[in-house]
Every structure is written in C-alpha cells, then in structure tokens.
Amino acid sequence: MGALIEFQEVCKYYYMGDTTVKAADHISMKIERGEFVAIVGQSGSGKSTCMNIIGCLDVPTAGTYLLGGRDVGKMNKNELAEIRNEMLGFIFQQYNLLPRLDLIENVEIPLMYKGVPKAERRKRAQEVLEQVGLGDKLKSKPNELSGGQQQRVSIARALVGKPAVILADEPTGALDSHTSREVLSILQQLHRDGNTVVLITHDNSIAMRAERIIRLEDGQVVYDGDSKSPDALVQAHIPEDEEEEK
Amino acid sequence: MSYFETLTLALRNISGSKMRSFLTMLGIIIGVTAVIVIVGLGNGMENYMRESFASLGSNSLNVIINGRGSARSVSIDDMYEVVAKHSDVLEQISPVASVSGGIKTGNEAHRSTSVTGVSEDYLDMKDFHIAAGRGISYMDIEDRKHVCVIGDFVNDQYYEGHGLGDTVRIRGAKFTIVGILESETEDTYVGNTDDVVFMPYSTASRVNGYGTIYNYNITMHDESQAALAKQVIEDALFEIFADSDAYNVISMTEILDFMTTMLNVVITVLAIIAAISLLVGGVGIMNIMLVSVTERTREIGIRKALGAKESVIMRQFVMEAAVTSALGGTIGILLGYMLSSVATKIIQIALDPMLAVTPSWDSVLMAFGVSAGIGVLFGYLPARKAARLNPIDALRYE
Ligand SMILES: Nc1ncnc2c1ncn2[C@@H]1O[C@H](COP(=O)(O)OP(=O)(O)OP(=O)(O)O)[C@@H](O)[C@H]1O
Ligand SMILES: [Mg+2]
Numbered sequence: 001m002g003a004l005i006e007f008q009e010v011c012k013y014y015y016m017g018d019t020t021v022k023a024a025d026h027i028s029m030k031i032e033r034g035e036f037v038a039i040v041g042q043s044g045s046g047k048s049t050c051m052n053i054i055g056c057l058d059v060p061t062a063g064t065y066l067l068g069g070r071d072v073g074k075m076n077k078n079e080l081a082e083i084r085n086e087m088l089g090f091i092f093q094q095y096n097l098l099p100r101l102d103l104i105e106n107v108e109i110p111l112m113y114k115g116v117p118k119a120e121r122r123k124r125a126q127e128v129l130e131q132v133g134l135g136d137k138l139k140s141k142p143n144e145l146s147g148g149q150q151q152r153v154s155i156a157r158a159l160v161g162k163p164a165v166i167l168a169d170e171p172t173g174a175l176d177s178h179t180s181r182e183v184l185s186i187l188q189q190l191h192r193d194g195n196t197v198v199l200i201t202h203d204n205s206i207a208m209r210a211e212r213i214i215r216l217e218d219g220q221v222v223y224d225g226d227s228k229s230p231d232a233l234v235q236a237h238i239p240e241d242e243e244e245e246k
Numbered sequence: 247m248s249y250f251e252t253l254t255l256a257l258r259n260i261s262g263s264k265m266r267s268f269l270t271m272l273g274i275i276i277g278v279t280a281v282i283v284i285v286g287l288g289n290g291m292e293n294y295m296r297e298s299f300a301s302l303g304s305n306s307l308n309v310i311i312n313g314r315g316s317a318r319s320v321s322i323d324d325m326y327e328v329v330a331k332h333s334d335v336l337e338q339i340s341p342v343a344s345v346s347g348g349i350k351t352g353n354e355a356h357r358s359t360s361v362t363g364v365s366e367d368y369l370d371m372k373d374f375h376i377a378a379g380r381g382i383s384y385m386d387i388e389d390r391k392h393v394c395v396i397g398d399f400v401n402d403q404y405y406e407g408h409g410l411g412d413t414v415r416i417r418g419a420k421f422t423i424v425g426i427l428e429s430e431t432e433d434t435y436v437g438n439t440d441d442v443v444f445m446p447y448s449t450a451s452r453v454n455g456y457g458t459i460y461n462y463n464i465t466m467h468d469e470s471q472a473a474l475a476k477q478v479i480e481d482a483l484f485e486i487f488a489d490s491d492a493y494n495v496i497s498m499t500e501i502l503d504f505m506t507t508m509l510n511v512v513i514t515v516l517a518i519i520a521a522i523s524l525l526v527g528g529v530g531i532m533n534i535m536l537v538s539v540t541e542r543t544r545e546i547g548i549r550k551a552l553g554a555k556e557s558v559i560m561r562q563f564v565m566e567a568a569v570t571s572a573l574g575g576t577i578g579i580l581l582g583y584m585l586s587s588v589a590t591k592i593i594q595i596a597l598d599p600m601l602a603v604t605p606s607w608d609s610v611l612m613a614f615g616v617s618a619g620i621g622v623l624f625g626y627l628p629a630r631k632a633a634r635l636n637p638i639d640a641l642r643y644e
Contacts, residue, residue, distance in 0.1 A: 057551060057637045078555050085553020096548045096641070100262060112251065113553040157552070 002069050003030035004164060004196055005054060010063035012049050012219075023049035024060065025219035031198065033164070036191040038199045038210035038227065046219040047200045051169050054198060055088050056080045068164060085113050089158030091168035095150040097142040103129055103153055104138050110161040128156040132186060148179030155186055166190060169200045184209050249561075256566040260573070270534045271574030273527020274620065278578025278613040279585060280520035286586045286605035288513030292506055294601045299502045305469045306371065307476055308342075309462040309483075310494040316487040325462055328482040335475050337467050340365035341459040343450035349443055350415040351404040358436040359400060361416055361443045363450020364463075369395065369427070371465045379410045379425035387446040395425035399440035414443065417453050421445060472499035521616070527574065528620035535567050535628035546632050547640025560633040567625020568618050575617030579610050 012024035023046045031037055041047050052058035053065055056072055065072045067087060075083065089110075090096075097106050107125040116124070129135055132152040142150055151171060158166050168187065172180035188209060191197045199210055207213050208227055215223035223231060260267045313319055322341055329339040343363035348356050369381045377398065386393050394414065401409040409423050421443075431439040451457060466475040476497045483493045539546070546559060586603040593601050 052638050055551070057641070078557075081550065081553050081555040084551060090551050092641075096544070096551075098545055098548065100258070109549065110552045113549075113555070113558065118251075161553075 002066070004033045004068060005029075005031040005198075006064075006066040007053075008064040008066070010053060010060045010065055012046075012053065012058070013061045022219045024053065026063070027216075027219070027221055029214060029221060029224060031165075031196065033196055034191075034194055035212060036188070036197045036199070036210045037212045037214060038201060038207035039214045039216060040201055040204065040207045041216035043202060045216040047202070047216055048169060049219070050216065051167055051198070051200050054165070055090060055167050056083050081113075085110055085161065087164040089161065089163035089166045091151070091154050091158050091166065091171045093170035093173040095142070095147075095154045095174075097150060097153055097157075099142055102139045102141055103134060103156075106142065106153060107157045107160050110157065114161060124160055125156070128160045129153070131159070132156045146179070147175050148182055151175060151179075151183050152186065155183070155190075159190070165196045165198060167198050167200075170202070171199070172201070172203075172206060180206070249565075252558075252561050252565045253569065255562060256569045259566055260570055266534065267570055267573075270531055270570055271527075271577065273523060273530040274571050274574030274617045275527075275578040275581065277520060277522075277524035277527050278575050278617055279581045280523060281517055281613050282579060282582025282605045282609055283585050283589065283603065284513060284516045284520055285609035286582070286603040287589070288509060288517075289604045289606050290590070290602045291509055293604065294598070295502060295505055295509070297600060299498050304498050304502060305472075306463050306465045306498060307472070307479060308496040308498075309464060309479060310496070311460050311462075311483075312492060312494070313487075314491045315489040316492040318487055318492075319458070320483070320486050320493075322459055324486065328479065329464060332478045332482070335466055335468075335471055335478055337465045338367045338371050339462055339464045340368035340371060341447040342368075342461040342463050343447045343454060343459055344461075345416060345445070345450050345453055347417055349400070354404070356400075356404065356436075356441075359441050359443055360437070361445065361450075363447035363453075364444050365447055368463070369444065371463065374430065375428040377426045377428040379423070381425050382444060382446050387448045390448045390452055391446060392419060392421045392449060393424045394421040394443050394445040395427060396423055397427050397440040397442040398429035399434075399436075399438060400443060401426045416443070416445070419453055469499060472497045476500065524616060524620055527617075528571070528624040531567055531571055531621060532624035532627060535563060535625055536631065538566075539563065539628045539632040542632070543635060543640050543643040546635050547637055547643065550635070550637040551641060556633040560629045563629030563632050564622055564625045567629070568621035571621025571625075572614065572618040575614045578617070579613060582610075582613070 007027050007029045010024055010027045011022070014021040014023060025046075027046075027050065039047050039050055049058070053060055054067075056067070056075075059073060067083065070083075072080070072083070098109075101109075104122060104125045107129055108121040111121040111124060126135070126138060129138060132155050134149060134152055134156065137145065137149070142153065145153065151174075155171075158168075166187075171187070172183055175183060184206060187197055187199060191211075197210075199207070201207050210227050212225065213223065213227045214221060225231065309325070311320055325341070326339055329336045341364070345361040345363060347361075349359045349361060350356070364382060366382050366384045366387060369376070376395070379395070381395055382393070385391070394416070396405075396409055396414070401407055405412055405423075410426055412423050414421050414423060427440070427442075429440055433439065445453075447459060451459060464475070464479065466472065476495050479495050480490070480493075483495070484490060487493060546554075549559065583605060586605050589603045590601075593603065
C-alpha cells in the first residue's frame with residue numbers, strides 16, 4: 001500500500017496583476033499512516049496553502065496530490081466533500097465552532113453529513129467530548145467556554161468521524177502556553193493511539209513535539225526529516241523581517 | 247442529512263432571530279391577507295347576488311312589450327299561445343301588472359307594500375304557498391273581481407294575523423282578502439318578500455287605468471335552458487312585430503351570469519394587485535436571504551470543510567426561505583380570516599345583513615401554495631450563491 005498522503009511536484013500560484021505569488025512551488029513529499037508531522041516555516045512560506053491542499057479545501061495549480069492512493073485532482077466537488085467528511089479532520093486556529101449550536105451539536109456535524117442516525121451521532125459526539133475532557137459541558141454553547149476548551153471541542157469534532165488524517169493549522173496560535181501544552185498533549189496522545197497527525201506551526205518549540213518536520217520557505221521544502229536532528233531548526237536564511245501584510 | 251433535519255434547522259434559524267424573520271415575512275403576510283379578504287369579499291358578493299336573484303326567480307323570464315317601431319300589438323291570448331306552442335321548453339305564463347301607490351288599511355297608508363296583478367298560475371310559478379283561504383282563480387280574472395291575496399307580513403302587521411275576509415283599499419277601490427300567503431322570508435323590514443298583495447291582472451289593469459298588459463312572466467322547465475327559452479320567445483315575438491325594438495326579453499339567469507362575470511373580473515384584478523405584493527414579499531425574502539448568506543459565509547465554509555455537499559447547503563437555504571415564506575403565508579391566512587369576520591360584522595351592520603365576506607378554501611390553499619412557492623423561487627438564488635461558495639474563501643471570510 002502506498003503512502004497516505006503523497007505530493008508530486010505540487011504547485012499553487014496566485015496571480016496578482018503581473019506578479020505571481022508561488023505559495024507552493026514544486027512540493028514533493030510523502031506522509032505515511034500513523035506519522036506525526038509538523039509543517040513549519042515563516043509567515044507566508046506556504047504552510048496554510050499546503051494544509052488547504054492536503055485538506056481538499058483547495059486544488060493545486062499544477063502537480064498531483066494523492067490521498068490514500070486516489071488522485072484528488074480528478075475528483076468533482078461532491079467527491080471532495082465526501083473525502084473531507086470521511087478522511088479528514090480539521091482543527092483550526094480560530095476553532096471555527098458554530099456559535100448557535102451546543103457542544104454536542106457542533107461535534108456531531110461531520111456525522112450528520114455522513115448520514116449517521118441521530119441517536120448514534122449523539123452517543124459518539126458525547127464519547128469524543130468526554131475523551132477531550134468536556135463530558136460535563138455537553139449542552140454549553142461555545143462562547144461559554146475558554147479558548148482552550150473551545151479548541152478541545154474542535155479537536156473532538158475533528159475526531160468524531162474517525163478520519164484518516166487529523167489536520168491542525170496553528171491549533172495553539174490563539175492559546176497561552178499552558179493551554180497550548182494541553183492541546184499538544186492531546187494531539188500527541190492521538191498520535192500514540194495510531195492516528196496520522198499533520199500539525200502546522202511557525203513555532204519551533206511546538207514543532208519539536210512531532211516526530212518529523214517539514215520546513216517550508218517561499219513555497220519550497222527546505223528540510224524534511226527527523227525533528228530531533230539539529231538541521232530541523234536551522235533556517236536556510238534569515239528572512240527580511242515582517243513581511244506579514246499581504 | 248434528512249429533510250426533517252433540514253426543516254428543524256431552518257425553524258431554529260428562523261426562531262433564532264424572530265424580529266428579522268417577522269419583517270421578512272411581512273410582505274407575504276400582507277399579500278396573503280389581502281388576497282384572502284378580497285377573494286372572500288368577491289365570494290360574499292356573488293352569494294349575495296345569487297340569493298337576491300333566486301328570490302326573483304332564476305327559472306323565469308320577463309317579457310316587456312313596448313310596441314316601439316311597430317304598428318302591431320300582441321294580446322294576452324297570443325302570449326299564452328306562444329308558451330303553449332313551445333311547451334317543451336316553456337312551462338307557465340302570467341301577465342304582470344304592477345299597481346303603484348301601496349295599500350291602505352283603515353286610515354293608514356302603507357306605500358312600501360308591493361301590489362301586483364297576476365294570473366291564477368303566478369303564485370305557483372313563484373313558489374308561494376297559501377296559508378289560509380285561497381289563491382287567485384280563473385273566475386276572478388274573468389270577472390275582474392276585487393279580491394286579493396296578501397303576504398304574511400301584511401297580515402301580521404296590519405291585521406294582527408286576522409286579515410282573511412277583511413278588506414284593503416288600493417287606489418281608492420276596496421278589495422276583499424280571500425287568501426293569506428305563507429311566510430317566505432325571515433326578513434322583517436318593510437318592503438320584504440312578504441310585504442305583498444296580489445290581485446287578478448285584469449282587475450289590476452283596470453285599476454291602473456290602461457287596458458293592455460305590458461309585462462309577462464314566463465317560467466321554463468329547466469333553469470339551464472334560459473338562453474334557449476329566451477331565444478324561443480324572441481323568435482315568436484319577432485314574427486309578430488317584425489321589429490326587435492318592440493319587445494324585450496330579460497332572463498334573470500343571464501343577468502346573474504353577466505353580473506357574476508363582471509364581478510369576477512373586478513375581483514380577479516384586485517386579487518392580482520394583492521398578489522403583486524406577494525411578489526414584492528418574495529423579493530424581500532430574497533434580499534434578506536442574500537444578507538443572511540453573506541453573514542453566514544463563515545458558517546458555510548465550516549460546514550463545507552466538515553463535508554457538507556453543495557446540495558445540502560442549497561437545501562438548507564431554500565428550506566429556510568420556503569419555511570419563512572410559508573410561515574408568513576400561514577399568518578396571512580389567519581389574519582385574512584380574522585379580517586374577513588370583522589369586515590363581515592361591519593358590512594352587516596352598515597350595509598346589508600345578507601352580505602358576508604366568505605373566504606374560500608381554494609384561495610387559502612392557493613395563497614399557502616403560492617407563498618411557499620415564492621419562498622422556494624426567491625430562496626433559490628441566495629441558496630445557490632451559498633452552495634457555490636469556495637470553502638477556503640468562505641473559511642477566511644471575516
Ligand atoms: N487567496 C490568495 N490570494 C493571493 N495570494 C495568496 C492567497 N492565499 C495565500 N496567498 C499568498 O501565498 C503565500 C503563502 O500563504 P500561506 O497562507 O500559505 O502562508 P502561511 O505559511 O500559512 O503563513 P502564516 O504563517 O502567516 O499563516 C503568501 O505569500 C500569501 O500572500
Ligand atoms: Mg497560515
């Protein structure tokens with residue numbers, strides 16, 4: 001069986017007037033089942049672009065993306081929706097919970113789109129909420145929770161459909177260091193339980209928690225290997241500070 | 247995601263912002279209310295007309311002879327002959343001679359009482375029944391007797407129920423009351439169907455001072471043959487007068503049909519105007535739904551990231567528009583009924599106790615169907631916009 005995630009010369013270009021932004025520039029890589037990979041890089045290096053492509057939210061301009069051996073580029077919108085529903089679990093920086101729904105209702109959404117009957121949906125949503133330590137807040141609304149708790153809800157929502165890949169884009173970006181550590185240990189536990197976890201961060205100390213680091217710079221892979229290796233932390237060059245606003 | 251779940255979700259979203267939902271529905275509410283009241287008013291007026299005409303006899307024709315443009319004339323016997331000759335269509339005939347001036351009982355004059363000279367068949371033709379005494383007889387006509395039959399109202403009001411055998415003065419002449427009619431109506435105002443006096447037509451034309459009869463009432467076997475009956479009589483009269491201006495045959499059914507058609511045209515025009523406000527309401531719904539799609543762009547992005555297909559998002563928004571609209575329709579129906587009964591009360595006090603605003607089930611069903619349909623129609627565009635949103639763009643939307 002091939003790799004779970006395989007990028008072959010994946011490119012994503014944005015055309016802004018006469019300049020072309022190369023958000024992903026001929027990226028090739030493979031992620032196997034059960035790996036815990038951190039994608040790191042400076043702001044604007046193409047991490048989110050990468051994650052959107054892995055998450056089937058976006059399609060590459062060029063190159064091939066194989067998910068579980070299937071070519072995502074050849075899928076129609078409905079198939080993409082199904083793939084997102086069945087194979088991918090998203091954890092966003094901004095949690096992205098629906099404010100009007102309570103925790104159970106938020107967590108059961110992926111199961112609802114899968115067509116799981118209501119009673120079973122509730123049961124499974126409750127199980128994962130208990131797993132992330134929110135078993136006593138099932139009927140709360142998201143805005144009644146702390147940031148860390150909200151992020152745990154979003155982890156529960158990512159888990160509930162038993163996806164092949166858990167994708168986390170800056171999951172600790174909005175959290176203080178204590179709650180960040182909590183969230184990270186949940187992700188580490190998920191990895192130990194056999195899940196494939198792809199974590200996106202610009203923070204080296206967080207990336208160190210993963211087994212493997214893929215470092216991006218200007219849309220290109222500049223390092224791909226063991227997170228323990230000293231090279232993983234080395235930057236190819238020091239970027240001209242603050243190129244944030246784009 | 248089942249339709250039921252989509253419906254529940256739609257209801258939650260609608261009740262989540264009640265004020266906005268209500269304002270969104272307002273156009274539909276007003277439109278549906280207006281359609282129901284207007285159609286109800288039309289129905290009421292039609293019923294009213296039918297009832298009024300039924301009491302005039304929808305199975306009869308009135309013939310008016312004016313002799314204009316012709317030197318010839320038609321006798322009563324001629325007219326009887328016409329009816330006899332066409333007995334397959336026509337049934338009975340009675341000359342009709344109105345006597346103006348009302349009646350006098352003792353020293354009191356009652357001008358509202360209608361006095362009519364008729365044949366021995368007339369009471370039967372008009373479905374009057376004798377309560378006491380007898381009707382007008384052939385001999386009364388032959389001999390031009392000063393006898394009459396009075397209506398229940400006259401007997402009750404002016405003779406305390408003991409009019410039989412008493413006398414009444416009409417145009418200065420004294421008439422003996424030989425019969426009392428059964429009551430025909432619940433009405434109690436003067437001039438109603440029971441406030442009548444009938445006498446032999448021969449006597450009536452003498453009392454009137456002119457010898458000839460100008461009006462006839464002819465009944466037919468079958469109400470639905472009104473047009474044919476009219477034609478038959480007109481043909482016969484044309485043969486006699488050779489001029490179609492000399493006579494006039496009026497069919498009650500024809501008049502009723504004509505008036506109903508006119509009324510329906512007016513009502514339809516009014517209903518269409520009201521329906522335009524439904525359309526405006528639909529545009530209002532579309533507007534709010536578009537705003538709602540923009541506001542919920544992020545939610546749509548999240549749902550798509552979690553696996554919602556375009557069709558599911560589409561269904562959700564269309565359902566929400568349709569439910570909003572149908573809810574507005576339902577409120578409009580309730581309001582329409584309430585307004586109809588209030589309007590009925592006012593009309594019955596101010597205008598006529600017989601006239602009622604009666605909404606029809608057809609119009610209710612149609613109003614509901616149209617409003618739900620408008621929701622779907624005008625919800626479609628915003629829903630498609632929502633469904634086609636690109637997931638990353640939607641997720642990034644602030
Ligand atoms: N929709 C877009 N239109 C134009 N340019 C874009 C778009 N999305 C991303 N880019 C550009 O692509 C490059 C990579 O963006 P990306 O969001 O992947 O960076 P990132 O590594 O996630 O950064 P951050 O750490 O700030 O989130 C940036 O230069 C960005 O300006
Ligand atoms: Mg990013």
